[in-house]
Every structure is written in structure tokens, then in C-alpha cells.
Amino acid sequence: MENSKQTISHNKEETATRTQEIVVLRWGHRPQRDARLTTHVALVARALGASGFLLSDTMDEKIRETVKKVTRNWGGTFFFEMGTAWKSAVRDWKANGGIVVHLTAYGENIQTSNVLDRIKTLRKDVLVVVGSQKVPKDFFSKDVSDFNVSIGNQPHSECAALAVFLDRFFEGKELAKGFKKAKIKVVPQERGKKTIVEC
Amino acid sequence: MENSKQTISHNKEETATRTQEIVVLRWGHRPQRDARLTTHVALVARALGASGFLLSDTMDEKIRETVKKVTRNWGGTFFFEMGTAWKSAVRDWKANGGIVVHLTAYGENIQTSNVLDRIKTLRKDVLVVVGSQKVPKDFFSKDVSDFNVSIGNQPHSECAALAVFLDRFFEGKELAKGFKKAKIKVVPQERGKKTIVEC
Numbered sequence: 001m002e003n004s005k006q007t008i009s010h011n012k013e014e015t016a017t018r019t020q021e022i023v024v025l026r027w028g029h030r031p032q033r034d035a036r037l038t039t040h041v042a043l044v045a046r047a048l049g050a051s052g053f054l055l056s057d058t059m060d061e062k063i064r065e066t067v068k069k070v071t072r073n074w075g076g077t078f079f080f081e082m083g084t085a086w087k088s089a090v091r092d093w094k095a096n097g098g099i100v101v102h103l104t105a106y107g108e109n110i111q112t113s114n115v116l117d118r119i120k121t122l123r124k125d126v127l128v129v130v131g132s133q134k135v136p137k138d139f140f141s142k143d144v145s146d147f148n149v150s151i152g153n154q155p156h157s158e159c160a161a162l163a164v165f166l167d168r169f170f171e172g173k174e175l176a177k178g179f180k181k182a183k184i185k186v187v188p189q190e191r192g193k194k195t196i197v198e199c
Numbered sequence: 200m201e202n203s204k205q206t207i208s209h210n211k212e213e214t215a216t217r218t219q220e221i222v223v224l225r226w227g228h229r230p231q232r233d234a235r236l237t238t239h240v241a242l243v244a245r246a247l248g249a250s251g252f253l254l255s256d257t258m259d260e261k262i263r264e265t266v267k268k269v270t271r272n273w274g275g276t277f278f279f280e281m282g283t284a285w286k287s288a289v290r291d292w293k294a295n296g297g298i299v300v301h302l303t304a305y306g307e308n309i310q311t312s313n314v315l316d317r318i319k320t321l322r323k324d325v326l327v328v329v330g331s332q333k334v335p336k337d338f339f340s341k342d343v344s345d346f347n348v349s350i351g352n353q354p355h356s357e358c359a360a361l362a363v364f365l366d367r368f369f370e371g372k373e374l375a376k377g378f379k380k381a382k383i384k385v386v387p388q389e390r391g392k393k394t395i396v397e398c
Binding site: 033034036037040041043044046047048070074104105106107108109110111112113140141142145147148150151152153154155156157159160161162163164167168172173174175176179185186188189190191192193194195 | 310358359393
């Protein structure tokens with residue numbers, strides 16, 4: 001649960017003037033079957049601008065370790081939480097003035113609708129819910145999701161859907177940002193691998 | 200190998216006037232360990248506008264079946280090939296006038312450099328290479344990659360990297376396109392699931 005309170009319990013009155021924050025909630029993780037995919041989803045959340053990741057309703061120490069290790073080496077303040085029931089996470093998020101966006105192939109198409117504009121206009125912090133298995137019907141209801149958003153209406157991948165959502169939400173800027181206190185930094189180049197490592 | 204010849208063996212003279220095509224080559228797939236991730240990568244390729252997918256250097260009948268089934272139900276003409284050695288796939292692609300883009304966290308940053316413009320300006324078909332395990336050093340050399348592109352310079356996911364690359368390459372239009380001969384179509388909506396199924 002570390003580092004989460006200050007991020008999640010944001011002040012409602014600040015919302016109008018500051019950047020919207022995003023936290024990703026992963027639902028339906030099955031430790032054996034989904035280990036690598038959930039790890040990828042968490043790393044995508046971190047690399048593409050989210051502030052933190054909630055692995056709801058279950059524990060997976062290995063994923064937590066991987067994400068913490070990446071953050072330790074590659075910088076930034078990304079938080080990782082696990083075990084919270086999704087219902088209470090959603091309830092708390094909303095009670096603190098945030099909105100919930102559920103990514104689903106059945107939702108409003110991010111390309112052909114104005115759903116992203118409507119989300120951004122609210123200027124509220126966003127909990128992005130990504131499922132693994134088939135999600136409970138409740139996820140589509142007003143009690144849970146403020147928006148159901150599809151990254152195209154074809155079957156593909158929650159990992160990819162999250163990436164495109166974040167890239168569009170942050171208008172690409174997330175890929176340019178620096179990560180503070182990084183021990184490892186890539187120096188982008190046309191050929192080969194170049195890193196700066198500080199231990 | 201089905202359906203591949205007509206797509207891969209494109210005519211060089213047509214290149215200047217038609218839309219650039221993308222095919223995805225997945226390297227380093229380990230059947231047990233990478234099964235779900237590689238399936239996601241293939242489905243992302245299909246859903247986000249690529250014409251086909253090459254699973255190089257190995258065979259995985261289960262993934263082929265999954266991708267074929269999705270294409271049969273959800274439409275379009277996406278092709279799936281497996282078993283070809285990556286070296287010959289790259290050689291043939293280049294011999295036919297195509298270029299190779301290697302997605303890697305070490306490459307030119309798609310956000311902070313002009314690499315995407317340079318790729319698009321060439322107006323040539325693109326083979327996008329995505330690795331699974333650590334890739335051979337050769338991948339970074341001129342003999343293989345015309346461009347090494349990073350989707351940010353942080354560790355995350357080849358599945359996400361491919362999605363953002365395709366979304367930016369096709370400027371979002373890929374998420375609006377229809378898939379011909381689909382048996383299942385989603386009707387996007389604000390709440391709930393609505394599909395049209397024709398059997």
C-alpha cells in the first residue's frame with residue numbers, strides 16, 4: 001500500500017488547476033496465467049505516464065518486485081498497490097473526486113467518438129480499469145464506469161489498449177518526459193545500445 | 200505460408216502512389232513462455248492496421264489457430280505466416296523494395312525525434328520487427344534495420360510499443376476502419392455490450 005495515499009487522496013479543489021493524473025487498476029489477474037501480461041500492463045502504465053498501479057483483489061509478490069525494481073533502476077515515483085478489492089478502490093476514487101474509465105472493446109471508440117475530449121474536459125483524475133478475464137457486468141454501469149472506452153472495436157490486447165489510451169490522453173508528451181533519480185538512462189540513437197548507468 | 204506471397208511480393212513501381220503497408224515480424228518467440236504475449240502482439244498487428252504477421256524461426260500452431268479464428272469471425276484479410284528464418288524474411292522484404300523498422304527501447308524516440316516522418320516520407324512498405332527475448336546485435340545494423348525506433352526510452356512492452364507505433368503511423372485512422380466479411384461486429388456504445396453476429 002506504500003506511497004499510495006498521497007497520490008490517491010488528491011484534493012478536489014486542486015483539480016481545476018493542475019494536470020489530470022492517471023492510475024491504472026488491473027482487474028481479474030490470475031497469478032499463473034497472467035503474470036507476464038500483467039507485468040507488461042504495469043510497466044506500460046509507468047512508462048506512458050500513469051502515476052501508479054493497483055492490482056486489485058489479489059496479490060502477486062513477483063510482479064510487485066519486478067515493478068519496484070524497474071522503478072528503482074529507471075527512476076520516477078510510480079507506486080504499486082495490490083490486494084485492494086476493486087469495489088472499494090472504485091468507491092474511494094470517486095469519493096475523492098476522481099472519475100473511472102473502463103477500457104473495453106465494446107465502449108465508445110476513441111477515434112470515431114468525442115469520448116476522449118469529454119474525459120479531458122472534466123479535468124479530473126482518472127482511474128483506468130483494465131480487465132484480464134471477462135469482466136463483471138457491473139463494470140459497464142454508472143456505479144462503476146463514468147466512461148467505457150474502446151481502442152478500436154476489434155479484439156486485441158489490454159496492454160495495447162492502455163498504451164494507446166495513455167499516448168492519446170497525454171498527447172505524446174509522456175514519451176519525452178524524464179524520470180527523476182534514474183540509475184539507468186538510455187541515450188536514444190540510430191544504431192546500437194547506449195546507456196548511462198549510475199550506481 | 201498461405202496468403203503471404205501476394206502481400207509481401209509487392210510491386211516496387213506501385214510504391215510511390217499507394218498507401219504504405221505494414222507487416223509485423225515477431226522474433227524470439229518461446230512457445231511456452233511467450234504464448235499469450237505473442238498472441239496479443241499478433242492481434243494488435245491485425246486490429247491496428249498491419250496486413251500480416253510473421254512468427255519467425257519457430258512454429259506455434261495454437262497461435263496460428265487463434266489468429267485465424269479471430270480473422271474468420273471479425274473479418275479482414277490479415278495473413279499469418281510462421282517458421283521462416285528472420286534473415287531470409289528480412290532479405291526478401293528488402294529485395295522487394297521494403298524497409299525494416301526495429302522497435303527497441305534503445306532507438307530514436309518516436310516523440311522527440313523526426314524518425315516517424317523519415318519513415319513515412321520514404322513511402323515504402325514497412326516490416327516492423329518486434330523482439331521477445333534479447334535480440335541479436337545484428338538487428339541494430341544497417342544490414343537488418345533501416346530504422347531503430349523507441350516508443351519512449353523506458354522498459355515496457357513490445358505489445359504496447361507496436362500499438363503506439365501503428366496508431367501514430369496510421370494517424371489513428373486504423374481504429375475507424377471496417378473489416379470486410381466480419382461475422383461479428385461491435386456496435387460501440389456508452390454502456391453495455393452490443394454486437395451484430397451473422398453466421
